[in-house]
Amino acid sequence: xxxxxxxxxxxxxxxxxxxxxxxxxxxxxxxxxxxxxxxxxxxxxxxxxxxxxxxxxxxxxxxxxxxxxxxxxxxxxxxxxxxxxxxxxxxxxxxxxxxxxxxxxxxxxxxxxxxxxxxxxxxxxxxxxxxxxxxxxxxxxxxxxxxxxxxxxxxxxxxxxxxxxxxxxxxxxxxxxxxxxxxxxxxxxxxxxxxxxxxxxxxxxxxxxxxxxxxxxxxxxxxxx
Numbered sequence: 001x002x003x004x005x006x007x008x009x010x011x012x013x014x015x016x017x018x019x020x021x022x023x024x025x026x027x028x029x030x031x032x033x034x035x036x037x038x039x040x041x042x043x044x045x046x047x048x049x050x051x052x053x054x055x056x057x058x059x060x061x062x063x064x065x066x067x068x069x070x071x072x073x074x075x076x077x078x079x080x081x082x083x084x085x086x087x088x089x090x091x092x093x094x095x096x097x098x099x100x101x102x103x104x105x106x107x108x109x110x111x112x113x114x115x116x117x118x119x120x121x122x123x124x125x126x127x128x129x130x131x132x133x134x135x136x137x138x139x140x141x142x143x144x145x146x147x148x149x150x151x152x153x154x155x156x157x158x159x160x161x162x163x164x165x166x167x168x169x170x171x172x173x174x175x176x177x178x179x180x181x182x183x184x185x186x187x188x189x190x191x192x193x194x195x196x197x198x199x200x201x202x203x204x205x206x207x208x209x210x211x212x213x214x215x216x217x218x219x220x221x222x223x224x225x
Contacts, residue, residue: 014107021179024200055181062155076142083121093218
């Protein structure tokens with residue numbers, strides 16, 4: 001993992017951004033479904049169905065985002081455990097690929113409809129400084145009290161909004177987005193290149209709409225050469 005000073009230098013010099021989805025992209029895990037697993041098979045099945053409906057584009061993200069959390073009501077401890085699971089299920093070529101891309105001048109970031117507290121450990125493991133994701137809220141005992149309902153990725157069309165914020169902040173020469181879901185595909189008009197990822201699950205709408213479609217993150221090395 002890179003030191004803090006290096007991370008800040010990279011952010012200051014972020015002329016080329018490669019932005020990754022987290023769930024089913026940097027990790028094979030779907031974090032919200034993993035949280036649902038702790039509530040038993042029936043709730044897990046319901047959560048997985050909602051996740052797939054949103055990621056395949058059959059339902060708007062906002063139609064399922066709050067509903068899943070209302071069913072699960074995850075604790076801070078359970079979210080921390082999912083953070084550890086993200087690292088255990090990291091995409092096998094991610095570490096080496098990120099090292100290669102950094103050497104070529106790319107700054108990696110994470111943009112997710114998942115939960116910042118769960119994703120942060122994976123980002124630290126991968127040496128990624130910037131995480132754009134949804135904050136969960138807990139009381140003093142670590143019990144769930146809600147989420148940041150204003151954050152863009154809690155709704156369909158939210159990821160392009162965040163991309164434009166990053167563009168305004170960093171004025172990069174290039175932005176590339178990599179992800180597996182329809183919410184990632186929605187960034188296509190806001191980035192130079194959208195690359196669909198199917199290493200965990202192949203979503204046909206994403207495969208059909210992506211400029212490139214890859215099964216391993218290491219394939220980015222040739223595309224972004």
